[in-house]
Amino acid sequence: MVTFEDQKSQKFQKRERKPERFGVSLFPCHFSLQFETPRVSYSTEVGREISMASSSSSLSSHGYEIPWVEKFRPTKVKDIVGNADAVSRLQVIARDGNMPNLILAGPPGTGKTTSILALAHELLGPSYKEAVLELNASDDRGIDVVRNKIKMFAQKKVTLPAGRHKVIILDEADSMTSGAQQALRRTMEIYSNSTRFALACNTSSKIIEPIQSRCALVRFSRLSDDEILGRLKFVADSEKVPYVPEGLEAIIFTADGDMRQGLNNLQATYAGFRFVNQENVFKVCDQPHPLHVKNMVRNVIDGRFDDACSGLKQLYDLGYSPTDIITTLFRIIKNYDMAEYLKLEFMKETGFAHMRICDGVGSYLQLCGLLSKFSIACLTAKA
Numbered sequence: 001m002v003t004f005e006d007q008k009s010q011k012f013q014k015r016e017r018k019p020e021r022f023g024v025s026l027f028p029c030h031f032s033l034q035f036e037t038p039r040v041s042y043s044t045e046v047g048r049e050i051s052m053a054s055s056s057s058s059l060s061s062h063g064y065e066i067p068w069v070e071k072f073r074p075t076k077v078k079d080i081v082g083n084a085d086a087v088s089r090l091q092v093i094a095r096d097g098n099m100p101n102l103i104l105a106g107p108p109g110t111g112k113t114t115s116i117l118a119l120a121h122e123l124l125g126p127s128y129k130e131a132v133l134e135l136n137a138s139d140d141r142g143i144d145v146v147r148n149k150i151k152m153f154a155q156k157k158v159t160l161p162a163g164r165h166k167v168i169i170l171d172e173a174d175s176m177t178s179g180a181q182q183a184l185r186r187t188m189e190i191y192s193n194s195t196r197f198a199l200a201c202n203t204s205s206k207i208i209e210p211i212q213s214r215c216a217l218v219r220f221s222r223l224s225d226d227e228i229l230g231r232l233k234f235v236a237d238s239e240k241v242p243y244v245p246e247g248l249e250a251i252i253f254t255a256d257g258d259m260r261q262g263l264n265n266l267q268a269t270y271a272g273f274r275f276v277n278q279e280n281v282f283k284v285c286d287q288p289h290p291l292h293v294k295n296m297v298r299n300v301i302d303g304r305f306d307d308a309c310s311g312l313k314q315l316y317d318l319g320y321s322p323t324d325i326i327t328t329l330f331r332i333i334k335n336y337d338m339a340e341y342l343k344l345e346f347m348k349e350t351g352f353a354h355m356r357i358c359d360g361v362g363s364y365l366q367l368c369g370l371l372s373k374f375s376i377a378c379l380t381a382k383a
Helices: 004-021 042-063 084-096 112-131 143-155 178-190 209-214 225-238 245-255 259-273 278-285 290-301 305-317 322-335 340-358 364-382
Strands: 102-105 132-135 166-170 195-201 216-219
Touching: 084 112, 084 216, 102 112, 112 132, 112 166, 112 195, 132 143, 143 166, 143 178, 178 209, 225 245, 225 259, 245 259, 245 278, 259 278, 290 305, 290 322, 290 364, 305 322, 305 364, 322 340, 322 364, 340 364
Parallel strands: 102 195, 102 216, 132 166, 166 195
Antiparallel strands: none
16 A cells, blocks of 8 residues: 555655756756766866866966066155155155155156155055045046045045145146146145145146145156166066176166166066067167167268268168157267267257257158258368
């Protein structure tokens, strides 16, 4: 005699065996079982492809190293290279804690942004993330941003140590519109008890006078060759970069006082050739070779005008722009060993030619005319 319980158990067993035809369990916790029928075997291939894609994407995300400019960016004011007077003023501010509104002005790649960030880190410590607002030229910094975003941050309550203030960093402030700068005037005064402003710019004259009068001006200048060389050696030794001294000299020449440019050129040369020498540097940086330009100047001084023009033609046919050629020419003339009168004449004519090229007259004829002016100056000096 079959009882009700036996019938119930038999039905349950039948219901449990039915899914075996498809090779998949109905219960989510057993979904990882292997498939036995070829009808659904494609799922394993899809899963394998997905897992391989995810693993390769994770490898690619960790396979690229960060730029050396960011990797070796100083985090303390005392570690900043060059501009000793400006750095010493910022060290006093970091030690005392009473930061005024600041304008940091100078050429690109001289350490303005790094100085502000390092100063903010030293002043605020662990409160840096919530007490610092950084806006640069890539952000919208019109009059609405000044009225809303900057004003809202200035009004925000943040717990800071005694004598410390929130910091608003406006990088490349000379690209802000005049209306935005006008709106910033009153905001700087109203919230002076809790907030300080730090403006970085290339040309301080593009900041309106009312803001300049409210800020302390710190000027940065281009770095010397020795300062850039010391930092390049430090980075090259840290990254185990093989180099020769001539390669570092070429990088310094292409950097022209810009530390950022020098480090980027060093990394690009190492990534492209795995060895830093003069030839590789000029291949990567793609500037007119200084030795070629120097030979051109020597031919003019020695009276071989046709040879100088043929050298200029070679540079022009290689695709270098007149601006690149005349910029390198100016730097060669500045350091060339020649008579003082001749050097002054060469630099004067180079300046006039550069002005005409900037106005749009950048032809080969214009550069040949410059060489002819050099030849006339040489003949006049001999007479």
